[in-house]
Amino acid sequence: MxxxxxxxxxxxxxxxxxxxxxxxxxxxxxxxxxxxxxxxxxxxxxxxxxxxxxxxxxxxxxxxxxxxxxxxxxxxxxxxxxxxxxxxxxxxxxxxxxxxxxxxxxxxxxxxxxxxxxxxxxxxxxxxxxxxxxxxxxxxxxxxxxxxxxxxxxxxxxxxxxxxxxxxxxxxxxxxxxxxxxxHEIDDHVLQALYFGITLAMIVFNLFVFVILKDYSYFLYVLVVFSSAIAIATHNGIASDYIWDHSPWLDQYAINLFISIVLILFLVFMRNLLHTKQILPKLDRLNWVLILLQILLPIFYIISFDTFIKWLVLSHTITSFWILLIGIVCSLKKQRIAYFFLLAFAFLFLALIISTLRALGYIPTNVFTLEGPQYGSAAEMMLLAFALADRYNTIMKEKEIAENNVKLNLEKSNLELEEKVKERTSKLNQTLSVMRRDLFVAKKIQENSISVDPKLKDQLRFVYKYLPVSEVGGDFFDILHLKNLKYRILIADATGHGVHAAMITMAIKGLYDPIKEFDLHPNKIMEIFNEEFMDNFVSLNSLLTAMIIDLDFQTNKLEFASAGHPSAVLLQKGKLNLLSKTGRMIGLKKQTHYETIEIPFEKDDRLFVFTDGLYEAFNQKEEEFGEEKLHQIFLETLHLPLYEVEIELLRALQKFQNGQERQDDLTILGFDL
Missing domain, CATH: 2.60.40.2380 (Immunoglobulin-like)
Known part of the structure; x- marks a missing residue:
């Protein structure tokens, strides 16, 4: 120099x-x-x-x-x-x-x-x-x-x-x-407002897309755009005027620090967008070297400005050349999105090189070399937005193809199922007497499948009642001793009742038994259960509600997750606490997320878990028994032992129906905690 x-x-x-x-x-x-x-x-x-x-x-x-x-x-x-x-x-x-x-x-x-x-x-x-x-x-x-x-x-x-x-x-x-x-100042403010307004719009829109798609490329793009905007605001003096009112230290150091941050984020964004780890594994290692360089050099630059300023500026140029080179290589490998990326970064690269050469004194200073980074940033921001839009379009097309394939497979499965049902129906009509005998056996099997281990009765103070409408029903429950003083309760209710619902309860047991002892929170068990159900029984067009409750008597805490199941009732100090649903029904959609809620309990608290058949009972006037009347009975019988509460509840229900037949299976479990 x-x-x-x-x-x-x-x-x-x-x-x-x-x-x-x-x-x-x-x-x-x-x-x-x-x-x-x-x-x-x-x-x-x-x-x-x-x-x-x-x-x-x-x-x-x-x-x-x-x-x-x-x-x-x-x-x-x-x-x-x-x-x-x-x-x-x-x-x-x-x-x-x-x-x-x-x-x-x-x-x-x-x-x-x-x-x-x-x-x-x-x-x-x-x-x-x-x-x-x-x-x-x-x-x-x-x-x-x-x-x-x-x-x-x-x-x-x-x-x-x-x-x-x-x-x-x-x-x-x-x-x-x-x-x-x-x-001229007014015109300049309009142009700056336009640039930063477009930047803000890009940030908000792509954050929204990220929340919907959960694709981290959009989040990284937001970080790149945001850091670039801060670097531009620092470069053209807006940051000094609006972001920090008076900080000579930031005015001296900030621009090169923010350029390093932009390049770090750009390297990470490039790795994610262009999949360089899979496509260019050897070159990808150098990305981490340059990221480390852009972390270390700014530290030395802060320690000794005069010694490292030109080295830092030179490293910006080298890193920019490298990003441009990776974009070219990926483009030569005919990556569609790499074309957008290369064109976008080429604008920013040109602006950065012009700015660097101007700072080092190799080219003259004028309006173009001063404002070039902002023009390049605007072009880069828009072109990267096009790249992500193309990526979104590709994802939507792939999703549409996948959905069409699933729809075709589902229709095929339904046709096959319909043929099987017709065939089975014909055979069932021919062997009705045999089926009745089989139903009796099925009833015994179902009763055995939901039977409670006698050891649990010694460990837990609880009562239960299971009353199917016909020989078999669609309700299912399971009580498991996990470890120490921790117990897990499952209650589920398949849509409908009778043979179809009973088949679903057998499926529930088959899916739940392998996962019920996992040392996971109830919501994670519910998510695994939903995925397994969707993978194996989505073609049955059946849904079910379910609730998983973990009782820990060592910590006196209750954790639960509810998949659209009727609210369980926790009675504490004479007050009624509802354990409401924390997610949608099982069988509606894959990748459904559930929430686990934790509630402390004390000795002498009382818990009731039940299916909707308990309160969806009608009398001859088509009046519903209802949850309010059920909750009132729970409160009025607090002084009674659990088995008497059960007797009193069934008596009240029978009196209300006055000879009207129940329309749904009924299950209730009561626990004295």
């Missing part, structure tokens, strides 16, 4: 040797129109490597350094990373007979010291600025550094700038008519 700058100075000296000493290049403010005048061609520069010179020494030429001109500076000076203090000088004249209000604008927000000295016949006015000055104390609050200056009629002024910063020193300096710059 030192060699490059020396060559630049040498060439300037050889070509313009007669212009080595600063010569007056006057700016006439009466020539200002709708557009600004770039002041750089009219400025002469003095570099103070000692950082000790003051304004009076500069003004009176008491230093050993002289002002020099740089005729090829274009729109801005670019001194890259320098430890020197720079003084800039020019003359500004208002030869007209009218006062002219102007705004001198330095449209680069990462300058720590930026002081303006304006010398007229009335004296010297000093205006201090730079990011070390809080924005509310600057002469004009803006994301850039703005100096409102009024030039009275027939005025000549000499203007000096003092500039020093640990960041790359870029000086795009313009002078505007004040009213034109105010209008």
């Amino acid at each position: 030192i060699v490059w700058r020396f060559c630049f100075y040498l060439i300037s000296t050889m070509v313009f040797c007669h212009d080595l000493l600063a010569k007056e290049r006057v700016i006439y403010v009466n020539q200002l129109s709708d557009l600004p005048i770039y002041m750089v061609p009219s400025l002469s520069v003095l570099e103070d490597p000692t950082n000790e010179l003051e304004y009076e020494e500069i003004k009176n030429n008491k230093s050993n350094y002289t002002f020099q001109t740089f005729p090829f500076s274009g729109e801005a000076f670019n001194f890259s990373y320098s430890k020197s203090t720079y003084w800039l000088k020019t003359s500004i004249t208002n030869p007209s007979d009218q006062m002219i209000e102007t705004s001198i604008v330095v449209s680069y927000p990462r300058l720590k010291i930026l002081d303006l000295y304006i010398e007229t016949a009335d004296g010297v006015k000093i205006i201090k600025s730079g990011y070390q000055i809080p924005s509310k104390e600057r002469p004009y609050r803006s994301r850039f550094f703005v100096f409102p200056i009024v030039f009275p009629k027939q005025t000549n002024a000499t203007v000096y700038f003092k500039v020093k910063s640990p960041n790359a020193i870029n000086l795009p300096i313009q002078i505007w008519r004040k009213k034109e710059y105010d209008r």
